[in-house]
Amino acid sequence: MTDLDFNGKRVLITGGAGFVGSNVTERVVRCGGRVTVLDDLCTGSRDNINPGTDYQFVEGSVTDESLVFRLVKEADLVIHMAARNIIVSTKNPREDYAVNIGGTLNVLLAAREHGVERMVYTSSASIYGNPRIIPISEDERPLTFSPYAVSKLAGENYCYAFYETYGVPVAVVRYSNVYGPKQSPNNPYCGVVAKFMDAVARGETPQVHGDGQQTRDFTFVDDAVDGTLLTLLSPKAEGMAFNLGTGTETRIIELIGILGRLYGREIAPRHIDRRDIDNIRRRVLNIERIRTTLRWQPQIGLEEGLRRTLEWFRNRK
Numbered sequence: 001m002t003d004l005d006f007n008g009k010r011v012l013i014t015g016g017a018g019f020v021g022s023n024v025t026e027r028v029v030r031c032g033g034r035v036t037v038l039d040d041l042c043t044g045s046r047d048n049i050n051p052g053t054d055y056q057f058v059e060g061s062v063t064d065e066s067l068v069f070r071l072v073k074e075a076d077l078v079i080h081m082a083a084r085n086i087i088v089s090t091k092n093p094r095e096d097y098a099v100n101i102g103g104t105l106n107v108l109l110a111a112r113e114h115g116v117e118r119m120v121y122t123s124s125a126s127i128y129g130n131p132r133i134i135p136i137s138e139d140e141r142p143l144t145f146s147p148y149a150v151s152k153l154a155g156e157n158y159c160y161a162f163y164e165t166y167g168v169p170v171a172v173v174r175y176s177n178v179y180g181p182k183q184s185p186n187n188p189y190c191g192v193v194a195k196f197m198d199a200v201a202r203g204e205t206p207q208v209h210g211d212g213q214q215t216r217d218f219t220f221v222d223d224a225v226d227g228t229l230l231t232l233l234s235p236k237a238e239g240m241a242f243n244l245g246t247g248t249e250t251r252i253i254e255l256i257g258i259l260g261r262l263y264g265r266e267i268a269p270r271h272i273d274r275r276d277i278d279n280i281r282r283r284v285l286n287i288e289r290i291r292t293t294l295r296w297q298p299q300i301g302l303e304e305g306l307r308r309t310l311e312w313f314r315n316r317k
């Protein structure tokens, strides 16, 4: 893990009670930051944040402009992670529009008004759709196949516009399938790793949408947190977008094979129909830009990451 020092700076983390956000919150506090979390708890939970963590919690929405302005005014740094996820967004594109686009605009307007040292926006590899070239570089043209991808890309574009037009010091990270501790299967919108672990724990057969040959770039959450915080603190990151993944392509069926090894038995999945959101066949990110610019690279391979996740999963209350 990179050695980071926030030196008492006030960091506003929107969505800081969510899966990735709660991991970010704890890390920033451990590294000497004073954290304010703004979260409406729609998919997040305060239980995600260890009880001993010293942080300020504000329950509210990024769509509340005056609240966002008040909190950004107090902040030195902003990590804007609050978002409706792909499943919520597919069910309700209007809500996705209001939160993912409108909420991002509020944070940017507040950052322009009050000035911040850096704002990081957490985007998604879903903006690439089905890419032409694998592994996907940041220069690949976006192809938005879902309302969620549209809103995440729109948020990014607003960031670049505010950087170019008003000089707001933004940076963007594009995550790919982050997994790890705190991705709770109690949340019906959790990712595939948590779903598989939950199914196995219940003695049920994991369900795979489609043939299982679709690929993803699975990123362990500690690595995602590390890359996000380097992007927040490094002067070199300003105005840039970085893929944040592993560069390793894994088929869903392979993921199940690794889980089987960790459980010490073969897991035979049940194949069910693809969902509306399962229209991306291959995904693996080219991570050269973040590696060369910020000297970041993933530290945790998939098997080790899954082992740590399983340990958390078994120990959680």
Ligand SMILES: NC(=O)c1ccc[n+]([C@@H]2O[C@H](COP(=O)([O-])OP(=O)(O)OC[C@H]3O[C@@H](n4cnc5c(N)ncnc54)[C@H](O)[C@@H]3O)[C@@H](O)[C@H]2O)c1
Pocket: 014, 015, 016, 017, 018, 019, 020, 021, 038, 039, 040, 041, 042, 043, 044, 045, 060, 061, 062, 063, 080, 081, 082, 083, 084, 085, 099, 103, 122, 123, 124, 125, 152, 174, 175, 176, 177, 178, 179, 191
């Ligand atoms: N987990 C991944 O694999 C992944 C991949 C790509 C991008 N991302 C991005 O990373 C960020 C965090 O995702 P996550 O996986 O932790 O999801 P999550 O759903 O666990 O976290 C999102 C958090 O935002 C909060 N939130 C939602 N709407 C809000 C609103 N209107 N106001 C305030 N808070 C609100 C939720 O309650 C939750 O705590 C998101 O921006 C997401 O788009 C995640």
